[in-house]
Amino acid sequence: MTKTINLDHVSIRFGAHLAVDDAHLDIAGGEFFSFLGPSGCGKTTLLRCVSGFIQPTEGRVLIGGQDMKGVGPNKRPTALIFQNLALFPLMSVAENIAFPLEVRGVSRKQRRKRAEELLDLIALPGTADKKVTELSGGQRQRVAIARALAVEPDILLLDEPLSALDLKLRQHMRTELREIQKRVGLTFIYITHDQGEALTMSDRVAVMSKGVIEQVADPVTLYDRPKTSFVASFVGETNAIPVTITERQDEMVVAEAGGGIILRGMSAGGRHYRPGEQCLAFIRPEQLRPAETGDNVLAARVVGDEFEGNLRHLSLLTASGQQLRMALVNDGRPAPIGADGIIAIGFAPAQTWVLPDGPLAKG
Amino acid sequence: MNRALADLRPLFDRYGLGVGLFIAGAVTLWVFILIVLPQVAMVVISFSHNLPPAERGGPNDVYTVSHYAYFLFGQGDGFNSLHLQILGKTVLASALVTLFDVILCYPIAYMLAHGARPSVARLMVMGLIVPYWVNEVLRAFAFRIIFGSTGLVNGLGMSMGLWSEPIDFIREDIALYAGLTYAYILLMIFPIYNAVEALDRNQIEAARDMGASWWRIHWRVVIPMAKPGIASGCTMVFMLTTGAMAAPQILGGPSNLWFTQLVYQWFNDASNWPRGSAYAVILVGVCILFTFLMMRVFKVKIGEIGR
Numbered sequence: 109m110t111k112t113i114n115l116d117h118v119s120i121r122f123g124a125h126l127a128v129d130d131a132h133l134d135i136a137g138g139e140f141f142s143f144l145g146p147s148g149c150g151k152t153t154l155l156r157c158v159s160g161f162i163q164p165t166e167g168r169v170l171i172g173g174q175d176m177k178g179v180g181p182n183k184r185p186t187a188l189i190f191q192n193l194a195l196f197p198l199m200s201v202a203e204n205i206a207f208p209l210e211v212r213g214v215s216r217k218q219r220r221k222r223a224e225e226l227l228d229l230i231a232l233p234g235t236a237d238k239k240v241t242e243l244s245g246g247q248r249q250r251v252a253i254a255r256a257l258a259v260e261p262d263i264l265l266l267d268e269p270l271s272a273l274d275l276k277l278r279q280h281m282r283t284e285l286r287e288i289q290k291r292v293g294l295t296f297i298y299i300t301h302d303q304g305e306a307l308t309m310s311d312r313v314a315v316m317s318k319g320v321i322e323q324v325a326d327p328v329t330l331y332d333r334p335k336t337s338f339v340a341s342f343v344g345e346t347n348a349i350p351v352t353i354t355e356r357q358d359e360m361v362v363a364e365a366g367g368g369i370i371l372r373g374m375s376a377g378g379r380h381y382r383p384g385e386q387c388l389a390f391i392r393p394e395q396l397r398p399a400e401t402g403d404n405v406l407a408a409r410v411v412g413d414e415f416e417g418n419l420r421h422l423s424l425l426t427a428s429g430q431q432l433r434m435a436l437v438n439d440g441r442p443a444p445i446g447a448d449g450i451i452a453i454g455f456a457p458a459q460t461w462v463l464p465d466g467p468l469a470k471g
Numbered sequence: 472m473n474r475a476l477a478d479l480r481p482l483f484d485r486y487g488l489g490v491g492l493f494i495a496g497a498v499t500l501w502v503f504i505l506i507v508l509p510q511v512a513m514v515v516i517s518f519s520h521n522l523p524p525a526e527r528g529g530p531n532d533v534y535t536v537s538h539y540a541y542f543l544f545g546q547g548d549g550f551n552s553l554h555l556q557i558l559g560k561t562v563l564a565s566a567l568v569t570l571f572d573v574i575l576c577y578p579i580a581y582m583l584a585h586g587a588r589p590s591v592a593r594l595m596v597m598g599l600i601v602p603y604w605v606n607e608v609l610r611a612f613a614f615r616i617i618f619g620s621t622g623l624v625n626g627l628g629m630s631m632g633l634w635s636e637p638i639d640f641i642r643e644d645i646a647l648y649a650g651l652t653y654a655y656i657l658l659m660i661f662p663i664y665n666a667v668e669a670l671d672r673n674q675i676e677a678a679r680d681m682g683a684s685w686w687r688i689h690w691r692v693v694i695p696m697a698k699p700g701i702a703s704g705c706t707m708v709f710m711l712t713t714g715a716m717a718a719p720q721i722l723g724g725p726s727n728l729w730f731t732q733l734v735y736q737w738f739n740d741a742s743n744w745p746r747g748s749a750y751a752v753i754l755v756g757v758c759i760l761f762t763f764l765m766m767r768v769f770k771v772k773i774g775e776i777g778r
Contacts, residue, residue: 159680182682194673198695207691208681259681 110137110295111172111185111262113158118167120153127153129319130167135297135312137262140289142298144306145316146342146469151299152191152267154316158297159188159265171263187256188265192272193248195240201227201251202236208259226254230288246277253288263295270305282308303343307331315339317467334461335376340390342469347396347432349389351462353381361462363389367428372403373460381462390461393421393435398444399454408432410449424451510755517748538749554733554750561730562757564648565712571652572659572708573701579656580663580700581693585672599657611650611721618646618722647722654718655711659704666700667693699775702765709765710758730754 113135120128128150135141143151156162158169160181169176176184187208195204203210205226206219214222220236227233230250240248249269256264266285270278286309289296300306306313307327314324315338323335334340341348351363351371361375373389375381399405412423420443424432434453436443445451483491518534526532545551579599583592602610617623618640625637640646670693678688694701719729734754737747766773 161676161680181676181680186680188677188680190673190677192671192673194671194677196674196678196692199691207678207683210691211678211681211683211687255681 110293112137112170113263113295113297114168114170114173115154115158116168116170118154118157118164118169120150120157120162121165126319128157128164131321132167133314133321133324135295137295138293140286140296140298140309140311142300142306142310142313143316144300144303144313144343146301149316150319151316155188155265155267155297155299158263159186160184185262186265187259187261187263189252189256189267189269191268193252193269195248195252195255197240199240200236201232201238201240201243204240204251205255205258207255212259222258223254226258229257229291230254245273246281249273249281250284253285257292257294261294263297264289266296266298268300268302270300271302278302278305285309307343315342317342317469332459333376334390334463337388337390337463337466337468340388340461340463344392345433345435346390346392348468349391349430349432350465351387351389353383353385353387353462355383356381360457361387363387363462365389365428366430367426369406369426369428371460371462372457373462374458376461376463379464386465387462388465390463391455391459393433394437395455395459396432396434396453397455398436398451400452402454403457404460405452405454407450407452410445410451422451424453513748514752516745517752519745521743521745538746539753541746542750542753557728557733558730558753558757560727561713562761564644564651565709566761568648568651568712569705569709571648572656573705575652576656576659576704577663577694577697577701580660580697581667581689583660583664584668585670585675599660603657607654608717608721610654611718614646614650614653614718614722615641618649641722642724644724644727647719647724647727650718650722651712651715654715655708658707658711662703662707663697663700666697670696698769699771702769702771702775705765706762709761713754713758 115131115133118128118131119126131154143154145151153162157164158171160176160179160183163177171185181188196207199207202220202223205223206214209219209222223236224233227236230253232247232250232254235243235247235251240251243251252269253264270281270285273281282305285296285298289309298306298309307330310327312324312326313330315322315330317338323330323339325333325335330339330343334343337348340346349365349371351365353361353363354370355362356375359374361373361381363371363373365371371389373391381387406426408424408426410422411425412421414421415438418438420436420438422434422436422443424434426432432453443451479491479495482494485491486494517538518536520531520533520535520537522529522532541551542554543551545554579595583595587595605613619625620637620639624640628634629637640649674692675688678692683691714731715729716731716735719727719732723729723732730750731754734747734750737743737750741747762773765771
């Protein structure tokens with residue numbers, strides 16, 4: 109069974125603090141949906157609202173088309189996996205997994221049987237009688253998933269469940285989570301501040317900042333066609349260049365960066381800019397290329413050079429004092445940097461996004 | 472011995488000879504002079520005859536089990552039922568007081584650790600601690616006043632029409648149980664609080680999310696976590712209650728002796744120190760047995776109780 113979730117203009121207020129501001133979106137049944145944002149952006153609050161621990165101040169949460177107002181966390185068809193997993197340390201693995209069944213009065217024998225089934229599903233057979241503390245981080249992770257799946261919920265809610273793992277394991281668990289989701293076919297709602305996790309696993313991602321949902325899109329669209337300055341700067345690495353609009357031609361915008369440099373870029377979502385408006389042009393480091401002619405060509409001084417094997421990260425400084433990051437693929441050819449440390453670079457207008465000036469993600 | 476000395480090495484390596492010697496000396500002093508020696512002395516005295524000072528060390532000063540025999544058989548005609556009953560009653564009453572304390576303190580400790588807001592929790596701790604700035608004897612007298620025939624409890628009960636004649640709470644031992652229960656609640660609350668505080672709140676919420684009722688959350692998640700604290704609190708409260716002196720003296724009914732009062736009488740009224748020592752050793756033995764019982768019941772190790 110899978111169920112849709114509708115957030116109908118949900119706002120959540122803690123005293124004077126607006127934690128979630130008018131969240132409005134629909135999540136399809138069987139979808140892997142992520143909420144991505146920095147800590148304190150309201151994503152966990154929203155998840156706890158779906159699970160029933162928090163009531164929305166305004167708006168409605170619908171699960172499977174039913175209004176969840178007044179329905180407690182124990183009565184919702186959701187199962188929540190906590191950031192620290194919240195496994196019970198004094199119970200065995202099987203007891204942990206079967207706890208939701210114990211609550212529902214399932215017999216000891218049946219519980220044991222179901223626990224062993226689930227242990228097979230998560231590829232941890234033979235660990236039923238181990239203590240939770242004897243398992244490794246990744247194994248505990250899987251036990252938490254098994255426990256959440258024990259009562260066959262319609263929706264699995266995951267609150268940054270991979271954040272405690274080391275990098276290698278995290279990358280491995282991404283694949284595994286996605287596989288489990290496909291196998292059981294449930295709706296997954298995943299909370300994370302790690303854009304890598306969100307992009308690799310999700311069908312769709314909602315990017316949040318300060319309680320506001322900035323953009324809802326599939327990972328490719330999110331990366332290639334960001335709608336706001338925050339999304340452009342939070343998802344992936346990017347260069348933000350302050351520009352002044354001079355002219356608009358359909359989707360294309362002509363703008364002037366400092367030092368008389370003219371840039372061409374795309375206006376996001378067909379937004380209409382007035383000439384003279386202050387905006388930001390965003391271009392990804394890997395979209396910068398060595399180029400002598402064409403649109404958006406400028407010269408910059410190389411001030412930093414980090415070699416990473418497959419990539420070479422250059423720090424550039426233009427004549428007007430604009431800092432740029434450039435990622436060069438190591439294809440065996442030397443970087444065309446002049447003897448004076450000057451490199452001529454260009455970038456395609458189709459990959460340059462001109463967005464309204466707004467707060468950027470830090471770091 | 473070699474092992475014990477090897478354990479001391481890091482002490483000297485870390486603090487140098489002077490400070491290391493001081494610490495080693497202070498610990499030795501504490502353990503041997505203040506703990507081991509008095510207990511050993513009491514055990515030794517309990518096996519001696521009650522001799523006038525002049526005869527000590529003389530030919531009559533030999534070891535005897537007569538004081539223990541006296542506790543069991545009195546003058547020799549059957550069991551010493553009076554003293555055995557007093558010990559039994561003391562142990563039973565202490566166990567009851569300990570049970571009351573668990574029932575009373577578990578919710579308080581849980582509230583302190585997870586229920587109350589920090590500001591409220593601070594006030595609760597103040598409310599718990601401040602009464603203990605008053606001496607134990609004075610607190611016992613306060614209970615005597617509260618439970619007296621014209622006291623607060625009788626006054627309230629009669630004005631609300633719950634009963635018409637003043638109830639003699641002292642004679643009924645209710646004042647005694649109340650006083651003893653209150654006397655050591657801190658020693659129950661804080662160990663439980665310590666154990667429960669380490670519980671991750673998410674576990675409670677996870678259990679709730681899985682549909683567990685509040686009693687199941689406590690039974691399966693919180694109480695297992697609190698167990699070492701409960702065991703430690705039980706041990707301390709039981710020992711201090713059996714060893715209580717002031718509260719039974721002040722709040723006990725006229726026909727009701729606490730075992731410590733018996734010990735006191737042997738030492739002070741009868742001037743029979745060996746017999747008093749024997750009775751004290753018996754009390755210590757009972758307490759040690761109780762500790763082992765707690766370890767069995769709660770399936771915890773001695774180290775966990777001591778924490």
